Amino acid sequence: MIAQLSAKITAECPECAGALALNGNTLKGEIVTCSDCGAELEITGINPLTLDLAPQEEEDWGE
Amino acid sequence: MKIGLIYSRVRFEEKQIIEALQRRDLAHDLIDDREIVFNLTPQYDGAPEKYHGVKFTRPEKFQQYDVVLDRAMEFTRGLYALQILNSWGIKTVNRADVVATCGDKLLTTAALSKHNVPSPRTEIAFTPEAALAAIEAMGYPVVLKPIIGSWGRLVSKVNDREAAEALLEHKATLGHFLHEIFYLQEYIKKPGRDIRIIMLGAEIVSAIYRSSDHWVTNTARGASSTPCPVDRALEKIARDAANAVGGGFLAIDVIEDETRGYLINEINPTPEFRGSETATGADIPNKIIDYLIQAAK
Incomplete structure (x- = not known):
């Protein structure tokens, strides 16, 4: 099973230090956007909650 | 029944699938493709199960899955993972051969043509000179596409000879070697x-x-x-x-x-x-x- 947040939680954006509100159903591996600076962030861990800048798009990314 | 799901990012689609698996109470594992190290030589058993947070994946570990769903975002990463899993006899959606064909526009068009499925007129050239000749013969505008790629990236509509020459030179000079496989298609x-x-x-x-x-x-x-x-x-x-x-x-x-x-x-x-x-x-x-x-x- 994948790690999942159980309640609403606030985190700090690693790019601008702005406050980020995350829903209770957020999953590890999800991408969220910081509403302050617009950075795309990846949820890299749930317990404890960790965020990192999302990977940049590669040439063979897609569907 | 146990399902393995290989993923890169949990996008809208992956989240929907995961939530549906949870609602239906189906056993599943989520496998982050960045954490996989496939052991292709299982006769050597030295690799630990986990080292510095990275999971080493031996064939028997994947045998627990009745089917594996590939949701890797990188085409090449997903394709190789599927080729390895299929070589181990593990069922996957999709099969590696299907992904190999569909992930490459040249192979897709060739498969469609072989089975008489209508698709736009398409020509392939391997040098800028041959590509320019094919474009001129086809008539403008022509669409130039990378053979691998999604989301409309680097798909170009070429309206005249000057644009064609510039684009072909850029692709040959600046691009990955796959960009020198020129996939030319009529503009519909x-x-x-x-x-x-x-x-x-x-x-x-x-x-x-x-x-x-x-x-x-x-x-x-x-x-x-x-x-x-x-x-x-x-x-x-x-x-x-x-x-x-x-x-x-x-x-x-x-x-x-x-x-x-x-x-x-x-x-x-x-x-x-x-x-x-x-x-x-x-x-x-x-x-x-x-x-x-x-x-x-």
Whole structure:
């Protein structure tokens, strides 16, 4: 099973230090956007909650 | 029944699938493709199960899955993972050979042509000089596409010889070696839209129009989605196209030509379906799971 947040939680954006509100159903591996600076962030861990800048798009990314 | 799901990012689609698996109480593991190290030589058993947070994956570890769903975002990463899993006898959606064909526009067009499925006129050249000659012979405008790539990236409409010369020189000089496989296609004057069909095996799960003022009508490029009625001709070409590439969970992109009718533009082997689900209300995640259960048998 994948790690999942159980309640609403606030985190700090690693790019601008702005406050980020995350829903209770957020999953590890999800991408969220910081509403302050617009950075795309990846949820890299749930317990404890960790965020990192999302990977940049590669040439063979897609569907 | 246990399902493995290989993923890179939890996008809208992966989240929907995961939530549907949880609702149906189906055993599953989520496998981050960045954490995999496949052991291709299992006769050597020195690798630990986990080292510095990275999981080493021996064949027997994947044998617990009745089927593995590939949702890797990088085509090459997903393809190699599937090739390894299939070589170990593990069932996957999609099969590696289907992904290899659909992930490469040249191979897709070749498969469609072999099975007499209508698609736009397409020519391949290996040098800028040969490509320019083919473009001139085809007549402007011509569409130049990378053989591997999604979301309309680097798809170019070439309107005249000067643009063709500049583009071909740039591709040959600056691009990856795959950019020197020149995939040239006639420009189809489509009616401001194309059609995306999601298929699971022989079933058409959804069909939408993707409309845009831009000639590239990918949803990733801002096209809007509305439901598309499926007539017999559309149903037939979608099924024929799916069969031509080996079938599976596919997104089939169709364009409408004034005189020839429906033409297959491309086929995506790891479909995104947010626009399709929103526009049609189809329960695509649950249908994917139904398909996985069938594929596991």
